[in-house]
Amino acid sequence: EAFSLPLxxxxxxxxxxxxNL
Known part of the structure; x- marks a missing residue:
């Protein structure tokens, strides 16, 4: 679950x- 937000x-x-590109 801790990695869900960063992803x-x-x-x-x-x-x-x-x-932007």
């Missing part, structure tokens, strides 16, 4: 980066 944040950041 979600990484996914969100990945989506933001893809949109």
């Amino acid at each position: 979600l944040t990484l996914k969100k950041q990945g989506h933001l980066v893809s949109l």
Whole structure:
């Protein structure tokens, strides 16, 4: 469960980066 939040944040950041590109 501790890794669930970091994974979600990484996914969100990945989506933001893809949109920026």
